[in-house]
Structure formats: structure tokens, C-alpha cells
Amino acid sequence: MRVGSTINVAFRALRRNKLRSVLTALGIIIGVAAVIAMVGIGNGAKAQVEAQIASLGQNVILVFSGSTTSSGIRTGWGSAGTLKVEDAEAIRREVSGVVAVSEEVRSPTQVAAGNQNWLTQVLGESADYLDIRQWQLADGASFTPQDVRSANKVCVIGRTTATQVFGNDDPVGQVLRVKNVPFVVTGVLTPKGLSALGSDQDDVVIMPYTSAMKRIIGGTTLRNINVQVGDARQLPAAQQQIISLLRQRHNIRAGRDDDFTVRGQQEIADMATAQSKTMTVLLGAIAGVSLIVGGIGIMNIMLVSVTERTREIGVRLAVGAHGRDILTQFLIEAVALSSVGGIIGIAFGVGASRVLSVYENWPTLISLSSIVVSFLFSAAVGIFFGFYPARKAAALDPIEALRYE
Amino acid sequence: MNNGAVVKLVDVHKTYRTGEMEVRAVRGVSLEIVRGEFVALMGASGSGKSTLMNILGCLDRPTAGQYFLDAADVSKLDRDQLADIRNSKIGFVFQNFNLLPRTSARENVELPLLYGPQRLTNPELRAKADAVLASVGLSGREEHYPSQLSGGQQQRVAIARALINGPEVILADEPTGNLDSHTSIEIMGTFQQLNERGITVVMVTHEPEIAAYAKRNVVMRDGQVLSDSVVAGRRNAADEVKTDGAGSNGVVK
Numbered sequence: 001m002r003v004g005s006t007i008n009v010a011f012r013a014l015r016r017n018k019l020r021s022v023l024t025a026l027g028i029i030i031g032v033a034a035v036i037a038m039v040g041i042g043n044g045a046k047a048q049v050e051a052q053i054a055s056l057g058q059n060v061i062l063v064f065s066g067s068t069t070s071s072g073i074r075t076g077w078g079s080a081g082t083l084k085v086e087d088a089e090a091i092r093r094e095v096s097g098v099v100a101v102s103e104e105v106r107s108p109t110q111v112a113a114g115n116q117n118w119l120t121q122v123l124g125e126s127a128d129y130l131d132i133r134q135w136q137l138a139d140g141a142s143f144t145p146q147d148v149r150s151a152n153k154v155c156v157i158g159r160t161t162a163t164q165v166f167g168n169d170d171p172v173g174q175v176l177r178v179k180n181v182p183f184v185v186t187g188v189l190t191p192k193g194l195s196a197l198g199s200d201q202d203d204v205v206i207m208p209y210t211s212a213m214k215r216i217i218g219g220t221t222l223r224n225i226n227v228q229v230g231d232a233r234q235l236p237a238a239q240q241q242i243i244s245l246l247r248q249r250h251n252i253r254a255g256r257d258d259d260f261t262v263r264g265q266q267e268i269a270d271m272a273t274a275q276s277k278t279m280t281v282l283l284g285a286i287a288g289v290s291l292i293v294g295g296i297g298i299m300n301i302m303l304v305s306v307t308e309r310t311r312e313i314g315v316r317l318a319v320g321a322h323g324r325d326i327l328t329q330f331l332i333e334a335v336a337l338s339s340v341g342g343i344i345g346i347a348f349g350v351g352a353s354r355v356l357s358v359y360e361n362w363p364t365l366i367s368l369s370s371i372v373v374s375f376l377f378s379a380a381v382g383i384f385f386g387f388y389p390a391r392k393a394a395a396l397d398p399i400e401a402l403r404y405e
Numbered sequence: 406m407n408n409g410a411v412v413k414l415v416d417v418h419k420t421y422r423t424g425e426m427e428v429r430a431v432r433g434v435s436l437e438i439v440r441g442e443f444v445a446l447m448g449a450s451g452s453g454k455s456t457l458m459n460i461l462g463c464l465d466r467p468t469a470g471q472y473f474l475d476a477a478d479v480s481k482l483d484r485d486q487l488a489d490i491r492n493s494k495i496g497f498v499f500q501n502f503n504l505l506p507r508t509s510a511r512e513n514v515e516l517p518l519l520y521g522p523q524r525l526t527n528p529e530l531r532a533k534a535d536a537v538l539a540s541v542g543l544s545g546r547e548e549h550y551p552s553q554l555s556g557g558q559q560q561r562v563a564i565a566r567a568l569i570n571g572p573e574v575i576l577a578d579e580p581t582g583n584l585d586s587h588t589s590i591e592i593m594g595t596f597q598q599l600n601e602r603g604i605t606v607v608m609v610t611h612e613p614e615i616a617a618y619a620k621r622n623v624v625m626r627d628g629q630v631l632s633d634s635v636v637a638g639r640r641n642a643a644d645e646v647k648t649d650g651a652g653s654n655g656v657v658k
Contacts, residue, residue, distance in 0.1 A: 004524060005519040005520075005524065006519075008519065008527075009519055012508070012512060016505075016506075016507040016508060017507075311503060312505055314503070315503045315505065315516070316516070316520070317488065318462070318464065318491060318497050318503075319491065319492060319497065319516055319517040319520060319566070320488050320489060320491050320492020320493070320517055320520040320521065320570075321488060321520045322484075322485045322488050322520075323484065323485070324485075325520060398464050399459055399464050399465060402464075402499070402503065
């Protein structure tokens with residue numbers, strides 16, 4: 001029945017010491033703002049990585065030549081040259097659920113047009129590649145399966161390559177010299193931005209893999225095979241089938257290591273997000289420490305406050321306050337400081353991450369759960385660190401308290 | 406029963422124990438104060454008058470003996486029950502006023518209401534506090550902080566706070582100890598006016614000239630009552646203020 005007036009009492013006491021209340025709340029404000037902003041930055045980075053992974057295409061299995069050695073040291077994707085074009089044909093033919101396959105070779109290559117030249121990444125792919133990666137053309141058209149069969153000298157180029165080589169001119173229909181072999185540009189791709197590993201995905205020339213192997217890169221082996229499955233539920237079975245198919249084709253006896261590596265999209269996503277998850281946890285932990293420091297600040301001020309207000313507590317007890325009323329009053333003061341600080345801190349944290357994403361182009365993602373959790377945590381900090389001083393105040397003897405100088 | 410005794414002490418003892426030492430501060434005091442009395446409790450320091458005052462104010466419990474306040478035995482009540490008694494039946498006035506700093510006169514006076522059994526709205530609190538402040542001559546000072554008030558005015562805010570719950574008895578502990586003699590007379594005038602309205606006042610003082618404003622003087626020594634007498638030649642603060650020519654500022658009309 002007294003809670004209402006105790007809240008009244010607590011807020012009167014806080015108003016009486018405005019500066020001190022603000023300074024005490026500041027610790028919590030900074031703590032909560034740090035938590036919100038840090039977790040926002042971490043989540044933003046994670047979301048960006050996830051988006052990049054998704055841009056690899058849906059339900060994709062990547063088969064790399066080369067393998068993990070028995071000592072666990074991997075020689076690098078595509079380095080060993082064990083995948084043949086016929087392997088890709090076999091996958092296309094025999095693995096169930098497969099809707100598209102793209103044979104891939106790649107090599108950094110000098111390209112030129114007019115008086116401009118540029119070192120870019122040449123990718124040889126099948127005609128299905130752009131569909132697998134869900135990559136649209138901004139202009140022009142892709143090369144066709146016929147172009148692949150005939151190893152025609154056609155290509156599509158990424159936005160970066162287009163700008164570097166052709167400037168403001170429209171590249172479609174123009175000739176691009178790749179290692180001095182003239183290729184006709186049939187289309188320009190929409191920009192895809194940076195990859196999960198930080199390289200520019202738009203700095204690229206994509207041509208039929210047959211043309212690339214025959215005319216540019218040479219060699220008879222593939223770097224990797226991109227396989228797309230129709231349904232996510234078929235992924236594990238397809239992955240298993242690919243492994244046994246390739247082991248059989250490569251005559252690998254039981255007990256020996258694969259000479260290729262099969263990666264599901266999920267595994268790649270897990271590897272990439274693990275890092276950003278670690279970052280989020282780390283940032284959150286550092287910010288959490290500052291929140292606890294803020295809580296200790298509250299306890300400190302409340303303890304000072306109890307000592308300084310001993311006479312006030314004496315008067316309150318003399319005019320009829322129960323110990324419980326004093327306890328509640330000081331607890332409410334602590335919780336009010338920490339939760340008001342929490343609310344202001346949330347506002348600052350959200351504001352800070354907005355500023356970072358607008359002016360520094362950092363991706364930030366504020367989740368409702370991080371707001372709710374940090375608010376509840378700051379209120380809990382108030383209760384936890386407010387309880388000891390409050391109990392100390394409530395246990396005071398009225399006669400001693402009144403006499404306190 | 407108790408023929409109208411507001412306060413009745415029966416062979417009250419209070420013994421403090423600090424380590425091996427045993428201090429017998431009050432050694433068997435029996436005292437009866439009837440409604441409408443104005444008692445000055447006197448004695449040198451160490452005479453036990455402060456300890457007795459704490460017991461009368463229900464801030465402390467007697468080690469032995471009985472204390473009836475308004476015919477109810479309060480000597481065995483627990484901490485919270487004593488707090489409720491203090492809230493409803495006793496008004497305290499302290500030597501150093503004990504007002505909350507940076508808190509308006511009105512909010513200081515409202516304080517006991519916040520711990521009372523009734524739940525009042527802010528306008529109700531305000532109306533009650535303003536009425537009591539007016540009755541001690543402080544209309545227009547409701548918003549003032551203690552630091553903006555003179556010593557006499559601060560003490561009258563404290564008196565208003567003591568009055569707000571309509572107590573059975575007002576306990577004043579050296580109420581003029583921090584005031585100059587002129588202001589002391591004004592404050593004693595306020596007490597005399599309250600007493601004329603029928604409020605029982607018990608006041609601790611070591612100054613005989615202040616005790617002369619009361620109707621009855623109880624003198625203590627070594628924890629016992631040394632003398633208990635009716636004041637002969639009682640002083641009247643209202644008259645003194647008039648002849649003093651300082652006006653009747655602060656005295657209830």
C-alpha cells in the first residue's frame with residue numbers, strides 16, 4: 001500500500017540531487033550505449049557476411065580439385081588439377097536432384113580495349129553460371145550453351161572491369177582483347193560488391209569455360225565445379241553422391257583420402273560467420289564490462305548517499321517510516337537511475353550505430369532483443385548494486401541516525 | 406481509564422551495555438502526563454533525560470518497566486509497530502530542526518503523511534501541508550527551501566511537520582538550542598498557543614528560563630526524577646513579544 005508514495009519519495013530524492021543523479025546514470029548510459037552499438041556493429045557484420053554467402057547462389061555445392069592431406073594441411077582449392085570436364089558431365093548426368101552445373105576455371109589475366117588495359121580475373125564457366133549465382137545482367141545478354149560448345153570468343157564483364165576498360169562508353173558489342181585474343185562483350189553484369197573474403201566480385205570477365213581453357217588459360221583440368229540442387233533437402237544426399245561418384249571415377253581405394261573437396265554452402269557460411277560471431281561476442285563482452293562498471297558506480301554513489309543522508313533516514317524513521325520503506329526507497333532510486341540510464345543509453349546506442357552506418361558505411365543491425373536484453377540488464381544492475389546500500393540504510397537505528405553529524 | 410493520562414511510565418529502566426561496561430541511563434522512572442499538559446523535562450547532561458525522551462518518543466524500548474501511550478502498552482512493540490505509533494501519535498521537534506535539505510517547506514511537512522495509513526493524492530497532501538503551515542504562520546513560504554528560511558522559520562516548519570498527523574503528544578528536544586533569545590521566545594509562543602489548543606507538549610531543555618514557559622517542570626538526575634513541580638510565575642511569550650515591540654510574527658492568532 002505504501003509503494004506508490006515510496007516511488008514518490010524516491011523520485012523527490014533524485015530530483016533533489018540532479019547533478020549527482022545524472023552523473024550516476026551516465027555510467028549506465030555509456031554502458032548500455034556501448035552494448036547496443038557494439039552488438040549492432042557485430043550483428044551488422046554478420047548479416048553482411050550472410051548476405052554475401054547467399055549471393056553465392058541457393059542450394060549450391062562446390063567441388064574443388066585438390067584435397068586435405070592426412071596431416072590436415074590443405075594445398076588450396078583448385079590447386080591440384082584433379083577435376084576433369086568429364087567429371088562435371090558425370091555429375092550432371094548421374095547425381096539426382098541436380099538442376100545446373102558449371103565447370104569453372106579462373107586466372108588473373110591482362111585485358112585491354114582501345115588504349116586502356118587492366119588486370120582482372122578471367123572466369124571460364126558454363127552458360128548456367130549466372131543463373132546459379134542469381135546474377136543479373138545490367139545490359140546486353142549472356143553467352144549461350146552453343147557458345148560454350150563452340151568455344152566462341154564472347155564474354156560478359158563485371159561493372160568494375162567495364163568502368164576500368166571502357167570508361168563511360170557502352171561496352172556491349174565492343175571488342176575486349178584478353179591476352180590479345182579479341183572477345184566480343186555481349187553483356188555487362190549488375191554490381192555484386194565485395195565477397196565474403198573482401199575481393200571485388202565485379203572485377204571479372206566471364207566467358208565460356210571452353211574458350212577460356214582453349215584460348216586463354218590452357219590446361220585440361222577444372223579449378224572447381226559449381227553444382228546446384230533443386231531442393232535444399234536434397235543437398236546432403238547429392239553431396240554424398242558426388243563424393244562416391246568422383247571417388248569411383250578417380251579410382252580412389254577405400255581408406256585413401258579424396259583428391260577433391262566437396263563443400264556445401266552451409267559449411268562455407270558457417271566458416272565465414274564464425275569469425276563475425278566471435279567479433280560480436282567479444283564486442284558485447286567488452287561493452288558488458290562497462291555496464292558492470294556503471295553498476296559499481298551506482299553502488300558507490302548509493303553508499304555515499306546513504307552515509308550522507310543518514311540524518312534524512314533518521315528523520316524518515318522518526319516520523320514513521322518502516323525499515324522496508326527505506327529499503328524500497330533506495331532500491332527504487334537505484335533502479336530508477338539505472339533504468340532511466342538504460343533508456344537514454346539505448347537512444348544513444350541506436351543513434352551511434354546510425355551515425356556509423358551513415359557516415360562510415362559500417363553495416364549495423366540493431367535487434368529488438370539486444371534493446372530488451374540491455375534494458376532488463378541495466379535494471380537488474382540497479383537492483384543488484386542498489387540492494388546492499390539500501391539494506392544498509394534500512395538497518396540504521398533511528399536514534400543513531402538522528403544524532404549523526 | 407488512567408484519568409486522561411496520555412503518557413504513563415511505570416518504573417521504567419534503561420540499561421545500555423557496551424562490552425563489559427553497563428550504563429544504567431534510566432533507573433526506575435514513573436511519570437504520568439495528562440492530556441493538555443506542557444511539561445519541561447530538565448537535567449544536566451548525563452542525567453538520563455535524553456534516554457527518557459527516546460523512550461517517550463518510541464524510538465527506544467525500556468529494558469524494564471511499562472510505557473502506556475494513550476492507554477496502550479507500547480513497551481513491547483517491535484520496530485515497525487513503534488514506527489506506526491510514532492507516525493500517528495507523536496510529533497518530533499529537534500534542536501537542529503532536521504529538515505530535509507533542498508526540499509520545500511511543503512514537502513518537508515508532507516513527509517509523515519507519506520508514511521501514514523492513508524494514501525493521499527498529491528493535491529490532498531498539498532492542501533493538508535499548506536493548512537498546517539498557515540497555522541504556524543508560514544503562509545506564502547510553502548515553496549521555500551530550508552536554506553531560504555530563518556532559524557525560527559525552519560523550526561516552525563519542523564513544528565508543522567510534527568503537527569500534520571494530529572499527534573497525541575509533541576516531543577521537543579531542546580527546540581530553542583540553536584536559536585537566539587528573541588526567536589526562542591517566538592517559538593515558545595508557538596508551543597504555548599498549540600498547548601492552549603489542547604495539544605500535549607513535552608520539551609527537553611537545560612535552560613530554566615525556557616522551562617519557565619511550561620506548566621510543569623520535571624528535573625532528572627542520575628536516571629531518576631529529582632523533582633516534579635508546577636511552574637510558579639509562568640512566562641507568557643505572547644505578552645513578551647508584544648512588549649518587545651517585535652510584533653507577533655509566527656505566533657498563532
